[in-house]
Amino acid sequence: MQTIIVERVIHRDEPRLLLKFQKDQxxxxxxxxxxxxxxxxTHSAWHVPDTTESKTGLVKITGKEINIRWVDQQSVVGSxxxxxxxxxxxxxxxxxxxxxxxxxxxxxxxxxxxxxEGLKVFLQFTGKPIPEIVNGDLxxxxxxxxxxxxxxxxxxxxxxxxxxxxxxSICKVKFDVDAVExxxxxxxxxxxxxxxxxxxxxxxxxxxxxxxMLSLIYACGLRRSxxxxxxxxxxxxxxxxxxxxxxxxxxxxxxxxxxKIIEMLRDYYKTYKxxxxxxxxxxxxxxxxEKSIQSVLKQAVEKANIHKPVTLxxxxxxxxxxxxxxxxxxxxxxxxxxxxxxxxxxxxxHVSIQSIQNIRSPFDEL
Numbered sequence: 001m002q003t004i005i006v007e008r009v010i011h012r013d014e015p016r017l018l019l020k021f022q023k024d025q026x027x028x029x030x031x032x033x034x035x036x037x038x039x040x041x042t043h044s045a046w047h048v049p050d051t052t053e054s055k056t057g058l059v060k061i062t063g064k065e066i067n068i069r070w071v072d073q074q075s076v077v078g079s080x081x082x083x084x085x086x087x088x089x090x091x092x093x094x095x096x097x098x099x100x101x102x103x104x105x106x107x108x109x110x111x112x113x114x115x116x117e118g119l120k121v122f123l124q125f126t127g128k129p130i131p132e133i134v135n136g137d138l139x140x141x142x143x144x145x146x147x148x149x150x151x152x153x154x155x156x157x158x159x160x161x162x163x164x165x166x167x168x169s170i171c172k173v174k175f176d177v178d179a180v181e182x183x184x185x186x187x188x189x190x191x192x193x194x195x196x197x198x199x200x201x202x203x204x205x206x207x208x209x210x211x212x213m214l215s216l217i218y219a220c221g222l223r224r225s226x227x228x229x230x231x232x233x234x235x236x237x238x239x240x241x242x243x244x245x246x247x248x249x250x251x252x253x254x255x256x257x258x259x260k261i262i263e264m265l266r267d268y269y270k271t272y273k274x275x276x277x278x279x280x281x282x283x284x285x286x287x288x289x290e291k292s293i294q295s296v297l298k299q300a301v302e303k304a305n306i307h308k309p310v311t312l313x314x315x316x317x318x319x320x321x322x323x324x325x326x327x328x329x330x331x332x333x334x335x336x337x338x339x340x341x342x343x344x345x346x347x348x349x350h351v352s353i354q355s356i357q358n359i360r361s362p363f364d365e366l
Contacts, residue, residue, distance in 0.1 A: 002021055002024060002027055002066050002067070003021065003066075003067045003068075003069055004019050004020070004021045004027075004066065004068050004069070005019070005020040005021065006018070006019060006069065006070050007020070007070075009047070010149065010151050010155060011040060011042075011043075014049070014114070015117045015118070015120075016047040016048065016050055017047060017048050017049070017050050017054055017055075018045050018046075018047045019031055019045055019046045019047060020045045027066065030061045030066075031046050031048075031061070032046070033061075034048045034054055034057035034058070035048075035049075035053060035054070036048060036049050036054075038291075050117065050120075050121075051117070091120070091124070091130075094123070094130060094170065094171070095119065095120055095123075098115070098165075098166050098169075101169055102116075102165075106250055108248070108250070114162075115161065115162035115165065115166075116162075118155075118162040118163075119159075119162040119163060119166050121159070122138070122141055122159055122162070125144075125145055126141070131171070133167075135179055138160070138163060141159070189347065189350055190314075190317035190320075190321070190347060190348065191310075191311075191313075191314045192314070192317050192318050192321045193306075193314055193315070195318075197306055198218055198318055198322075200304035200305075200306065201214060201297075201300050201304045201306065201310070201315075202218060204303040205296065205299070205300050205303075208267060208268050208271055209268055209271075209279065210296045210300070212264050212265060212268040212279075213227060213293060213296065214296065214297065214315065215261060216242075216265070217312060217315045217316065217319075218315040218316075218318060218319050219257070219258060219261045219319070220242050220255045220256075220257070220261075220319070220336075221255065221316045221319035221320055221323075221336055221337050222244070222316060223247065223248065223313070224290060224293065224312045224313070225247075225248075225290075227293070228277070228279065228287060228288055228289075229245070229246075229277075229287075230242075230244075230277065230278040231277060231278055232269070232274055235257070235262075235278065236257075237262050237265075237266075240256060240257045240259070240262065241254050241255070241256060241257060242255050242256075242257050247338050248338060249338070249340060251338055253336070253338045255336050293312065297310065297312055316337070317348070320333055320337055320345070320348045321348050323336070324348050324349065330342065330345055330346065330348075333345055333348070
């Protein structure tokens with residue numbers, strides 16, 4: 001009998017279920033049928049979202065030949081005895097109310113998902129009824145869960161944001177949201193590619209749709225979700241503008257389109273004739289998936305013979321940095337990227353090599 005060992009982990013700041021089992025093609029096919037199933041090179045195992053849908057999928061493949069075994073429950077959700085004292089329905093009802101609250105406040109789908117899942121992790125960890133949760137529980141969670149497992153400060157901040165919003169909007173209890181302290185902010189430099197590397201990546205695909213998607217991300221500094229949510233009507237070729245609607249923070253913005261990218265989009269449009277979305281999946285009217293665009297980039301990077309862990313966001317970082325190096329005012333770059341604060345945009349001044357290379361080292365004068 002095959003046994004699937006299921007372990008809760010945080011992978012790339014997202015709660016996931018790590019699935020460990022002996023290699024078997026039939027079992028792999030069954031596991032991959034669970035939505036958003038991915039392979040982790042770090043863990044050398046398949047993993048799925050830590051959601052009810054994934055757990056239901058695991059239950060469905062359990063049978064005479066397959067057994068499911070959960071491990072490390074205590075380190076993830078607190079003691080089993082404490083967990084039993086908390087009515088499962090209470091947590092589910094609270095998460096449902098929280099999700100409805102964020103939906104009516106027009107939070108993005110991504111924020112709703114991450115906040116809800118993060119809050120669920122915290123509530124399960126405490127093992128206490130919600131009215132009894134106090135600030136000390138969050139401090140214990142930060143030390144015994146976040147720090148112990150070496151999760152990032154961004155994930156820690158995400159949990160704190162979710163907990164604060166939940167207790168200030170849904171539950172009026174002992175929890176003092178204003179007394180919650182945050183971790184010191186990390187200051188990481190954005191990853192930037194050279195213009196030559198960008199050219200190799202975006203020209204690598206032979207498929208015009210793939211080439212157009214990667215080119216548009218770099219040409220307009222788009223986020224992944226912004227690209228996938230584009231519709232043909234968002235392209236104003238006469239005014240040479242791209243309208244990005246309801247992006248991060250529910251903000252609209254416009255960015256210029258060069259004649260070169262317009263010609264590429266025309267060739268793509270003539271070939272594929274998209275109906276609803278500018279970039280559609282295999283079915284007409286179906287939105288292109290995040291997993292597919294990531295696969296397109298991965299193949300392009302490999303074909304371009306670039307040995308860096310390039311992500312789609314690297315193209316956006318490269319767009320901003322290259323604009324800065326070409327003399328574009330930082331305030332315009334802020335508007336083009338849709339940044340709320342100029343401080344966010346200023347980070348690109350730290351990776352712009354144009355001014356740095358002109359600095360003469362005192363070593364040369366020795």
